[in-house]
Each structure stands twice: as structure tokens, then as C-alpha cells.
Amino acid sequence: GESVGLHLPTLSVQEGDNSIINCAYSNSASDYFIWYKQESGKGPQFIIDIRSNMDKRQGQRVTVLLNKTVKHLSLQIAATQPGDSAVYFCTQAGGYQKVTFGIGTKLQVIP
Amino acid sequence: DAGVTQSPTHLIKTRGQQVTLRCSPKSGHDTVSWYQQALGQGPQFIFQYYEEEERQRGNFPDRFSGHQFPNYSSELNVNALLLGDSALYLCASSLAVGDYGYTFGSGTRLTVV
Numbered sequence: 001g002e003s004v005g006l007h008l009p010t011l012s013v014q015e016g017d018n019s020i021i022n023c024a025y026s027n028s029a030s031d032y033f034i035w036y037k038q039e040s041g042k043g044p045q046f047i048i049d050i051r052s053n054m055d056k057r058q059g060q061r062v063t064v065l066l067n068k069t070v071k072h073l074s075l076q077i078a079a080t081q082p083g084d085s086a087v088y089f090c091t092q093a094g095g096y097q098k099v100t101f102g103i104g105t106k107l108q109v110i111p
Numbered sequence: 112d113a114g115v116t117q118s119p120t121h122l123i124k125t126r127g128q129q130v131t132l133r134c135s136p137k138s139g140h141d142t143v144s145w146y147q148q149a150l151g152q153g154p155q156f157i158f159q160y161y162e163e164e165e166r167q168r169g170n171f172p173d174r175f176s177g178h179q180f181p182n183y184s185s186e187l188n189v190n191a192l193l194l195g196d197s198a199l200y201l202c203a204s205s206l207a208v209g210d211y212g213y214t215f216g217s218g219t220r221l222t223v224v
Contacts, residue, residue, distance in 0.1 A: 034211050034212070036213075036215075041217070042217050043115070043215030043216050043217050043218050044201070044213075044215045045215065046212045046214070049212065089153055089154075093211040097167065098144065098156040098159060098167050098169065099144070099156070099211050099213060100156065101155070102153050103152065
């Protein structure tokens, strides 16, 4: 079956540094890859998505990179802030199918 | 503009009982998806509703059922509760079935004792 997993369960980053969260996926048929952020006590929040025919997409302070050759996805956060502390999920979807979540990576920002 | 609203926020039920959770989607959204999130885990897809019909279903037993109303709001029902059903239940709404930029509610924390 399809699965989405992460390399690092916890990532600690100094405030102001850049963060890189990595993700491996197994379902090559997905059309979209989406990053969600979940803060404590809240539901997941959409951050950014990328279509399978792209390899890079930038948003405000965030960049998502997609490497279909090795089935790898990454989320880069520039100038990490305390408000970025959360659990980040890489997800995949496509063909009107459900959004599938992985385990998640906890980002801890050290002041 | 209100986002996704879920009620109740917390709930304690006894094993064997039945529970109904409610969700109001974001204004303008017509598709509702339900997820179960166990502590320390990622959300697991339960089912999705569009046009008052269940369109997709995850690997959950028939004890889990749902409904969508004409105003797009939705209910999740769980019968014969088990201790393992204790989790955060999340509702997400989207513009359409093919829209993956879900808006999630803050969830209902269900505890089965």
C-alpha cells in the first residue's frame, strides 16, 4: 500500500537558522504533494503544495523540493521563528483520492 | 470568516456506547473529510463526503458511519465504542473532491473509558 514517511522524527533548530524537513514517499502515482503544519491543540494547517510535474515551489519563507527519481520531498523554512515550532506532515494525493498523512516531524525552535 | 467548526471539543464515553461528532465546513466548501489521529501519530483517513454521499472510505470498520446534510455540514457516528477509539477526530473541508488544500478544524478529543 501507499505510505508516506519521514527521515527524522524530531528536528531542533536555532531561531534564525534555516530548517529542512525531509520526507520519503512510496506512491509514485500521486499528482500532488502537500505540507501541513500542526501546532499543539490545533488541526493541521495547509502550508504549501507542489504538483508532481514540478521540482520546486516557493512560498513565503518556505520552499518545497520534489525529487521524483528518489521519491523524496523536502520543506525548507527560512529564518526559522518560534512560531514555526510544530509537527510537520508531508502528504500526498491525486486522482480525487484522499490526502494521506505520514508520521510527522516535530520541529523545535530554540530561542 | 469562520473556518471549520467542530463540536464538541472534548467528550468522554463509556466502552460500548455510541457517539456523534459534528462538523461545519468553511464557508464556500462543499466537501468534508474525517480523520482519526491517535496520540503521536499522523491523521488517518476515515471517509469523505460530497453531495451528501460517501465518496471514499479508509480502512475503518462499519462501526464508523457518517452523514452530510444539504448545508454541507457533516456528522461522524461511532457505534459500540472501544478503548482504541480514543483519539482526536478531525474534520477537514475543501472546495471540491479534487481540492487538496484542506481546511481542518481543531478536532474533537474523544476519550473512551
